[in-house]
Amino acid sequence: MAKKSRTKARESPPAGEVGPRQPCPCGSGKRYKACHGAAGGAPAPYVARPFEGMPSECDVIAMRELVPAATAPLAVKETDRPVRLCSLLPAAAPAMVREGGAIWLGLQVQHQYGDPARDLGAVLEKALATEEPGVIGLASAPGDGPRLQDLVSDSELDITVHDGFGYWVDDLEEDPTVTAALEQANAAANPTVRLASVEAAYWTSVGSKEHLRWVMPHPEDELLSALARLHAAGQDVIADGSRLVGMFRAHGLLAPVWDLPVGTGAEVLEEPAARFGRDLADAMASGGELSAAERSARAGLANRQVTIR
Template identity: 70%
Template sequence: MGKRSRTRSREQAADGEVGPRQPCPCGSGRRYKHCHGAPGGAAPVFVQRPLEGMPSECDLVALRELVPAATAPLPLTGEHADRSVQLCTLLPGAAPAMVRESGEVWLGLQVVHNFGDPSRDLAAVLLEALGQSEAGPVGLGSDPGEGPRLQDLVADEPLRITVHDGFDYWVADLPDSSELAAALEQANDQVDPTDRLTSVEAAYWTNVGSKEHLRWVMPEPEGQLLDALARLHEADRDRLVPDSRLVGMFRAHGLLAPVWDLPVGTGAEALEEPAERFAKDLAEALAEPADLTAEQRSARNGLANRQVTIR
């Protein structure tokens, strides 16, 4: 019995036109039918590493994805340089931004707008808040379209981050009330104890009750970082303290955040010297020009299989 021949129908485009299944000419990487050829126009273009170029990119990713309660003054440049802006992990009601009675603007990081570029969305919310004269929340109800990104508005200075035990900073400038106290207690119950290490950048210890972890957002390109971590893992040089273990990593906004399990009772202070030492070992591993050995490639595959993508 002969096999039935099969043909694949191909969508043909007229001369000078883009076929529905071809890459969109805008450079988004999407097929034309899912981008500028979609009903209603282009879909949002996803920016893989939206906070790249900011002085504290790794800390910003950590505050947006991993740290429950933290704040940092956000220095602006240009016409808004004299305005006081406070960057916050989370605001009451998960508001994107707030204008306080004092005129200070609070910008929330842990907000999802789904418009493709978090940096542009944060900038749009910030500009809206800076232009609002009355105290209250500020939102972003629709795609803001073309406009500045956060990198265009923020001064080239590292952030001065304060990690909090809870969300008491929400009400620090407000009169006490039983209603506020109840809401605050409920919010604080969701906060795991967290500290930022001082010996290295963007490394955060946390205690989740049954375990302690170190989550460390790193700036190196994913492929290079995986190679370096594999070299250290295969050589058993990735243990920060006895009985600690590199268990995997998060991927968020184009960066990797390796995660270590730690013995209960370790605490943040005990990690300062080991983290500093590991940073030096990692720098050496990153500079190693030789190809990975078979054992190192196996270690790399194991690490790559233990990644969880957050965004």
């Protein structure tokens, strides 16, 4: 699982709420009660599920929090300029206007003003207002205005996961200095593959371990109960030797995480992941009270959550 500043789920209130002593999800580094949880103490309200309504919401969250190097063309309303959504840009830039006017929009950025979708919308508007090449960013909270999902079409994103950050220079001539910097950045990027059989599920290798991390769109309470039913029935195994070890909570959604035996790879997960998706849908539709074993499983899953944002 990712190495980020995080809060154990046993300190977290239910249903995705943020406790007063937890780190503020806006990324300020302050406790929630001293930041967006303070009466009148923050410039903008914290948005629990900022990317709701965004095409491919779960993949956008994965690109922002879990996937090192990925891109997707972004269809923006009322412009014919090419816009490229990127997991990460050089120096964590919010956006870049390239030679020729193309816009690259970064998801993994330094600033946090409470609503990342509004931040992205403001950055995109600034980029669209200029054609001069350079870095586009925000120096302060953007205030009211359109969010990213208000500016783009409803079409699902066509996501490409890259082996490294070569896409940073795929529109430039080769430069030895840039090549050396890329090699350094690439060395820190864990190999990652997006599964084709389901949405927003990513295999990754971190050297001594392999994981499947799957961002799911379902409400937290319903998803936990369904996962508990599958666990109690022994139906939560994705591959031989795999184990559901916990889940991330990010931007209002949960991302279950499976540990996989080293050498599993991504390809063998396609059919089992599709089957698990069908089983999960059935478990969510079944409803009814949980059994004692299912309640125990649910409590165990709830205690193995890690809040990213």
